[in-house]
Amino acid sequence: MPRPKRIRKVDNPPHFKGFSPIGTTNKNEPVVLNFEEYESIRLSDFELMGQMESSKVMNISRPTFARIYKSARRKIAQALVKGSPIVFEGGKVYFNSDWYFCKTCGCRFTHPLKDQELKYCALCKSTEIISYEESLNKDENKLTI
Amino acid sequence: MKIAITSTGNTLESKVDRRFGRCSYFVIYDTETQAIEFFPNPNKNQIEGAGPASVQVVASKGAKKVISGEFGTKIKPIFDQLQIQLIALPQENKSIKDIIDLLNHQN
Numbered sequence: 001m002p003r004p005k006r007i008r009k010v011d012n013p014p015h016f017k018g019f020s021p022i023g024t025t026n027k028n029e030p031v032v033l034n035f036e037e038y039e040s041i042r043l044s045d046f047e048l049m050g051q052m053e054s055s056k057v058m059n060i061s062r063p064t065f066a067r068i069y070k071s072a073r074r075k076i077a078q079a080l081v082k083g084s085p086i087v088f089e090g091g092k093v094y095f096n097s098d099w100y101f102c103k104t105c106g107c108r109f110t111h112p113l114k115d116q117e118l119k120y121c122a123l124c125k126s127t128e129i130i131s132y133e134e135s136l137n138k139d140e141n142k143l144t145i
Numbered sequence: 146m147k148i149a150i151t152s153t154g155n156t157l158e159s160k161v162d163r164r165f166g167r168c169s170y171f172v173i174y175d176t177e178t179q180a181i182e183f184f185p186n187p188n189k190n191q192i193e194g195a196g197p198a199s200v201q202v203v204a205s206k207g208a209k210k211v212i213s214g215e216f217g218t219k220i221k222p223i224f225d226q227l228q229i230q231l232i233a234l235p236q237e238n239k240s241i242k243d244i245i246d247l248l249n250h251q252n
Contacts, residue, residue: 001163004215090219098221105247109232112225122210122232124247 005092007099007132008036008068009059018087019079028084034091037072044069099132108132148174149208150244155183157242161234163214166196172241173206176248196220204229212244 013035036058043054055065079086099108100118104126111118121129151168152159162168167189173182187202188195196217203211204227211224212232224231 090222092217094221106236107232107234110221110225110230112228112230122230123212123234123244124250 006060006064008039008091008093009057010035010039010093011057012039012042014038014088016088018085020085021079021083024083026083028082030085030087031075031079032089033072033075033086034068035088035093036068036091037075038088039093040065040069041072041076094132100129101132102126103128103130146176146210147206147208148176148210148212148248149203149206150174150211150241151186151213152183152241155185157181157245158240160237161212161214161239161241161244163237165211165213165216165220166199167191168199168213171199171203171206173208174245174248181245197223200224200227 018030018033039058040054043049043057044051047054049057051065051069052062055062058065060068076086078084099110100121101108102121102124105121105124107121107123109122118129120127150172151162151165152170152172153162153168154160155170159170162170168186169189170183170185173184174180186199188198191198196219200220200223208229210230210232212234214234214237216224216231216233221231
Protein backbone atom coordinates (compact mmCIF):
# COMPACT_ATOMS: atom_id res chain seq x y z
CA MET A 1 0.00 0.00 0.00
CA PRO A 2 1.45 3.44 -0.86
CA ARG A 3 2.17 6.04 1.76
CA PRO A 4 -1.04 7.94 2.60
CA LYS A 5 -1.18 11.50 1.34
CA ARG A 6 -0.24 14.22 3.76
CA ILE A 7 -3.28 16.24 4.79
CA ARG A 8 -3.33 19.63 3.13
CA LYS A 9 -4.33 22.65 5.12
CA VAL A 10 -6.95 24.96 3.64
CA ASP A 11 -7.32 28.37 5.26
CA ASN A 12 -10.18 29.81 3.24
CA PRO A 13 -12.52 27.32 1.63
CA PRO A 14 -14.82 28.82 -1.03
CA HIS A 15 -18.18 29.96 0.36
CA PHE A 16 -20.10 28.75 -2.69
CA LYS A 17 -20.26 25.43 -4.45
CA GLY A 18 -18.95 26.18 -7.93
CA PHE A 19 -19.42 27.89 -11.30
CA SER A 20 -21.65 27.25 -14.28
CA PRO A 21 -21.20 28.57 -17.84
CA ILE A 22 -23.60 31.20 -19.22
CA GLY A 23 -25.57 30.69 -22.41
CA THR A 24 -24.89 27.09 -23.26
CA THR A 25 -27.63 24.55 -23.72
CA ASN A 26 -25.57 21.37 -23.80
CA LYS A 27 -24.96 19.98 -20.35
CA ASN A 28 -21.35 18.94 -19.94
CA GLU A 29 -20.06 16.80 -17.12
CA PRO A 30 -18.89 19.14 -14.34
CA VAL A 31 -15.17 19.47 -13.62
CA VAL A 32 -14.46 18.58 -9.99
CA LEU A 33 -11.93 20.97 -8.48
CA ASN A 34 -10.63 19.73 -5.12
CA PHE A 35 -10.39 22.13 -2.21
CA GLU A 36 -6.62 21.78 -2.22
CA GLU A 37 -6.56 22.84 -5.87
CA TYR A 38 -8.79 25.79 -5.17
CA GLU A 39 -6.49 26.77 -2.31
CA SER A 40 -3.41 26.53 -4.53
CA ILE A 41 -4.99 28.89 -7.07
CA ARG A 42 -6.01 31.23 -4.29
CA LEU A 43 -2.53 31.37 -2.78
CA SER A 44 -0.61 31.62 -6.06
CA ASP A 45 -2.80 33.85 -8.19
CA PHE A 46 -4.93 35.75 -5.73
CA GLU A 47 -2.58 36.27 -2.80
CA LEU A 48 0.36 36.30 -5.26
CA MET A 49 2.55 34.14 -3.07
CA GLY A 50 5.51 32.13 -4.33
CA GLN A 51 5.38 28.34 -4.43
CA MET A 52 7.73 27.94 -1.48
CA GLU A 53 5.65 30.24 0.68
CA SER A 54 2.34 28.70 -0.42
CA SER A 55 3.52 25.17 0.24
CA LYS A 56 4.41 26.17 3.80
CA VAL A 57 0.94 27.62 4.29
CA MET A 58 -0.63 24.36 3.14
CA ASN A 59 1.83 22.19 5.11
CA ILE A 60 3.05 20.27 2.08
CA SER A 61 6.32 20.14 0.15
CA ARG A 62 7.11 22.57 -2.65
CA PRO A 63 6.99 19.90 -5.43
CA THR A 64 3.65 18.63 -4.14
CA PHE A 65 2.30 22.17 -4.24
CA ALA A 66 3.48 22.50 -7.84
CA ARG A 67 1.68 19.27 -8.77
CA ILE A 68 -1.57 20.38 -7.16
CA TYR A 69 -1.32 23.81 -8.81
CA LYS A 70 -0.66 22.23 -12.20
CA SER A 71 -3.66 19.94 -11.89
CA ALA A 72 -5.81 22.91 -10.81
CA ARG A 73 -4.80 24.99 -13.85
CA ARG A 74 -5.47 22.10 -16.22
CA LYS A 75 -8.91 21.46 -14.76
CA ILE A 76 -9.85 25.13 -15.00
CA ALA A 77 -8.63 25.26 -18.60
CA GLN A 78 -10.75 22.20 -19.42
CA ALA A 79 -13.80 23.87 -17.95
CA LEU A 80 -13.20 27.21 -19.72
CA VAL A 81 -12.59 25.69 -23.14
CA LYS A 82 -15.34 23.08 -23.05
CA GLY A 83 -17.86 25.21 -21.19
CA SER A 84 -18.21 22.75 -18.34
CA PRO A 85 -19.43 23.74 -14.90
CA ILE A 86 -16.89 23.66 -12.05
CA VAL A 87 -17.78 22.16 -8.69
CA PHE A 88 -15.64 22.37 -5.57
CA GLU A 89 -15.48 19.04 -3.83
CA GLY A 90 -13.32 16.71 -1.77
CA GLY A 91 -9.57 16.43 -1.64
CA LYS A 92 -7.42 15.32 1.22
CA VAL A 93 -7.71 18.54 3.17
CA TYR A 94 -8.37 19.78 6.63
CA PHE A 95 -9.76 23.16 7.41
CA ASN A 96 -8.23 25.15 10.21
CA SER A 97 -8.76 23.41 13.57
CA ASP A 98 -10.65 20.48 12.11
CA TRP A 99 -8.34 17.79 13.42
CA TYR A 100 -6.96 17.38 16.93
CA PHE A 101 -3.96 15.45 18.10
CA CYS A 102 -3.54 13.51 21.37
CA LYS A 103 -0.07 13.60 22.89
CA THR A 104 -0.68 10.49 25.01
CA CYS A 105 -1.83 7.93 22.46
CA GLY A 106 -0.70 9.73 19.31
CA CYS A 107 -4.04 9.55 17.55
CA ARG A 108 -5.68 12.17 15.39
CA PHE A 109 -9.41 12.83 15.74
CA THR A 110 -12.21 15.14 14.67
CA HIS A 111 -14.79 16.94 16.75
CA PRO A 112 -18.06 17.06 14.84
CA LEU A 113 -20.26 18.34 17.67
CA LYS A 114 -19.03 21.91 17.58
CA ASP A 115 -21.40 23.14 20.28
CA GLN A 116 -19.86 20.85 22.89
CA GLU A 117 -16.57 21.75 24.45
CA LEU A 118 -13.68 19.45 23.64
CA LYS A 119 -11.85 18.32 26.77
CA TYR A 120 -10.60 14.78 26.28
CA CYS A 121 -8.95 12.68 23.64
CA ALA A 122 -11.66 10.61 21.96
CA LEU A 123 -9.72 7.40 22.37
CA CYS A 124 -7.87 7.41 25.70
CA LYS A 125 -9.59 10.34 27.48
CA SER A 126 -6.28 12.04 28.10
CA THR A 127 -6.50 15.82 28.48
CA GLU A 128 -3.19 16.29 26.64
CA ILE A 129 -4.70 17.40 23.37
CA ILE A 130 -3.54 20.00 20.90
CA SER A 131 -4.72 21.03 17.47
CA TYR A 132 -3.28 19.05 14.58
CA GLU A 133 -1.49 22.12 13.29
CA GLU A 134 0.44 22.58 16.54
CA SER A 135 1.50 18.94 16.44
CA LEU A 136 3.15 19.51 13.06
CA ASN A 137 5.26 22.33 14.39
CA LYS A 138 6.85 20.25 17.10
CA ASP A 139 9.41 17.72 16.01
CA GLU A 140 8.78 15.25 18.79
CA ASN A 141 5.15 14.95 17.71
CA LYS A 142 5.91 14.58 14.05
CA LEU A 143 3.65 12.00 12.43
CA THR A 144 4.66 9.75 9.61
CA ILE A 145 1.91 10.79 7.28
CA MET B 146 -22.41 4.58 22.62
CA LYS B 147 -21.44 2.41 19.68
CA ILE B 148 -17.93 2.63 18.27
CA ALA B 149 -16.88 1.16 14.91
CA ILE B 150 -13.32 -0.12 14.45
CA THR B 151 -11.85 -1.38 11.18
CA SER B 152 -10.19 -4.77 11.51
CA THR B 153 -8.07 -7.10 9.40
CA GLY B 154 -9.67 -10.26 10.83
CA ASN B 155 -12.54 -11.47 12.96
CA THR B 156 -10.77 -12.11 16.28
CA LEU B 157 -9.84 -9.78 19.13
CA GLU B 158 -6.15 -10.32 18.29
CA SER B 159 -6.59 -8.97 14.74
CA LYS B 160 -4.86 -5.72 13.90
CA VAL B 161 -6.65 -2.49 13.10
CA ASP B 162 -7.00 -2.19 9.32
CA ARG B 163 -5.09 0.79 7.94
CA ARG B 164 -7.76 1.43 5.32
CA PHE B 165 -11.30 2.47 6.02
CA GLY B 166 -13.33 1.87 2.87
CA ARG B 167 -11.79 -1.48 1.95
CA CYS B 168 -11.08 -2.92 5.40
CA SER B 169 -11.73 -6.65 5.86
CA TYR B 170 -14.00 -6.51 8.89
CA PHE B 171 -15.86 -3.94 10.94
CA VAL B 172 -16.07 -4.29 14.69
CA ILE B 173 -18.97 -2.61 16.46
CA TYR B 174 -18.21 -2.16 20.15
CA ASP B 175 -20.98 -1.01 22.47
CA THR B 176 -19.56 0.88 25.47
CA GLU B 177 -22.69 0.33 27.56
CA THR B 178 -23.32 -3.38 27.11
CA GLN B 179 -19.66 -4.28 26.27
CA ALA B 180 -21.02 -6.20 23.30
CA ILE B 181 -18.60 -6.78 20.44
CA GLU B 182 -19.87 -7.61 16.98
CA PHE B 183 -17.73 -8.55 13.99
CA PHE B 184 -19.05 -8.44 10.48
CA PRO B 185 -17.30 -8.59 7.09
CA ASN B 186 -17.16 -5.45 4.98
CA PRO B 187 -19.42 -5.89 1.92
CA ASN B 188 -17.41 -3.25 0.03
CA LYS B 189 -14.02 -4.90 0.37
CA ASN B 190 -13.51 -5.57 -3.33
CA GLN B 191 -15.35 -2.59 -4.79
CA ILE B 192 -13.44 -0.83 -7.50
CA GLU B 193 -14.89 2.60 -6.86
CA GLY B 194 -16.90 4.26 -4.12
CA ALA B 195 -15.96 1.83 -1.35
CA GLY B 196 -15.43 4.68 1.11
CA PRO B 197 -18.88 6.32 0.90
CA ALA B 198 -20.56 2.89 0.79
CA SER B 199 -18.74 1.87 3.97
CA VAL B 200 -19.81 5.13 5.61
CA GLN B 201 -23.41 4.09 5.02
CA VAL B 202 -22.74 0.63 6.51
CA VAL B 203 -21.18 2.14 9.64
CA ALA B 204 -23.89 4.79 9.99
CA SER B 205 -26.67 2.21 9.64
CA LYS B 206 -25.18 0.31 12.60
CA GLY B 207 -25.56 3.46 14.70
CA ALA B 208 -21.87 4.07 15.43
CA LYS B 209 -20.94 7.48 16.82
CA LYS B 210 -17.15 7.08 16.57
CA VAL B 211 -15.06 5.41 13.89
CA ILE B 212 -11.50 4.23 14.49
CA SER B 213 -9.25 3.39 11.55
CA GLY B 214 -5.69 3.86 10.33
CA GLU B 215 -6.40 6.49 7.72
CA PHE B 216 -9.41 7.96 5.97
CA GLY B 217 -9.72 8.64 2.24
CA THR B 218 -10.48 11.95 0.58
CA LYS B 219 -14.25 11.64 0.23
CA ILE B 220 -14.96 10.42 3.73
CA LYS B 221 -14.62 13.34 6.11
CA PRO B 222 -17.39 15.64 4.80
CA ILE B 223 -19.90 12.77 4.90
CA PHE B 224 -19.00 11.86 8.48
CA ASP B 225 -19.14 15.52 9.52
CA GLN B 226 -22.67 15.74 8.17
CA LEU B 227 -23.68 12.61 10.08
CA GLN B 228 -21.95 14.01 13.20
CA ILE B 229 -19.78 10.94 13.59
CA GLN B 230 -16.36 11.38 15.13
CA LEU B 231 -13.31 10.09 13.26
CA ILE B 232 -10.19 8.79 14.99
CA ALA B 233 -7.09 8.06 12.91
CA LEU B 234 -4.30 6.00 14.46
CA PRO B 235 -0.77 6.68 13.27
CA GLN B 236 0.72 3.58 14.93
CA GLU B 237 0.45 0.23 13.27
CA ASN B 238 0.25 -3.12 15.07
CA LYS B 239 -2.52 -2.19 17.47
CA SER B 240 -4.94 -5.04 17.99
CA ILE B 241 -8.68 -4.68 18.43
CA LYS B 242 -8.21 -5.72 22.06
CA ASP B 243 -5.71 -2.87 22.66
CA ILE B 244 -8.19 -0.38 21.29
CA ILE B 245 -11.06 -1.68 23.40
CA ASP B 246 -8.81 -1.55 26.47
CA LEU B 247 -7.94 2.05 25.63
CA LEU B 248 -11.62 2.90 25.30
CA ASN B 249 -12.35 1.24 28.65
CA HIS B 250 -9.82 3.50 30.39
CA GLN B 251 -12.43 6.16 30.09
CA ASN B 252 -13.82 6.85 33.55
